[in-house]
Amino acid sequence: MSNRHLARTIAVQTLYQWDFNDHRENVDDILKNDKESFAPDFDDGGFIEHLIHGVIEHQAEIDGLITKYAPEWPLEQITIVDRNVLRLGAFELKYDPNIPAKVAINEAIELAKNFGGESSGKFVNGVLGAIFKEIGEKEIDKKKAAEAATKPENSEEKTN
Numbered sequence: 422m423s424n425r426h427l428a429r430t431i432a433v434q435t436l437y438q439w440d441f442n443d444h445r446e447n448v449d450d451i452l453k454n455d456k457e458s459f460a461p462d463f464d465d466g467g468f469i470e471h472l473i474h475g476v477i478e479h480q481a482e483i484d485g486l487i488t489k490y491a492p493e494w495p496l497e498q499i500t501i502v503d504r505n506v507l508r509l510g511a512f513e514l515k516y517d518p519n520i521p522a523k524v525a526i527n528e529a530i531e532l533a534k535n536f537g538g539e540s541s542g543k544f545v546n547g548v549l550g551a552i553f554k555e556i557g558e559k560e561i562d563k564k565k566a567a568e569a570a571t572k573p574e575n576s577e578e579k580t581n
Contacts, residue, residue: 426528428465429509431455432472433532436505448473476505476512483511490551491544502537503544510549515556519571522553 435452452473456463476483487507488496496504510529513520526549533541 424463424465425468426531427460427463428468429472429528429532430535431459431463431465432469432476433502433505433509433536434459435469435473436476436508437501440501440505448477471517472509472512475516476508479512479516480508483508483515486511486515486552486555487548490548490555500537500541503533503541506533506537506541506545507548510545511552514549514552522556526550526553 431452435448435455438451438455439446439448449470452469456469484496487499487504491499491507499507506529509532510525513525513528514522517525526546529549530542530546533545537545
């Protein structure tokens with residue numbers, strides 16, 4: 422399992438617990454416990470915290486997207502696992518310029534297949550695919566521009 426996949430797995434587990442308990446528990450306390458339980462020596466460089474706090478910070482907008490693209494499924498009727506996998510995937514798609522859209526969608530599908538029900542992977546794929554279409558080239562171009570800005574100039578030149 423790659424480090425980023427493990428980080429996303431822990432993020433979904435943490436978001437699941439936080440959501441299951443109606444957001445009454447401190448998410449950082451849940452995360453600390455999950456990391457100690459599932460990956461005590463794992464150093465993700467703060468990626469899990471970035472994901473969790475990003476989802477929470479943008480939850481209203483993310484939930485609006487999910488509701489828009491899963492109209493037959495009111496948010497409270499979507500299973501807790503699927504809801505939080507969708508939140509994580511939508512956060513990465515819309516708000517994280519360093520994660521390619523294809524990676525965000527594929528990772529979310531894998532998480533849904535591993536932790537959700539029989540049709541979770543297809544459901545997550547459909548909803549995130551629709552969100553991706555809405556985001557469109559404009560957002561993808563923003564992500565690419567942000568990514569290019571973080572790369573050093575002339576990175577292909579050889580140093581002597």
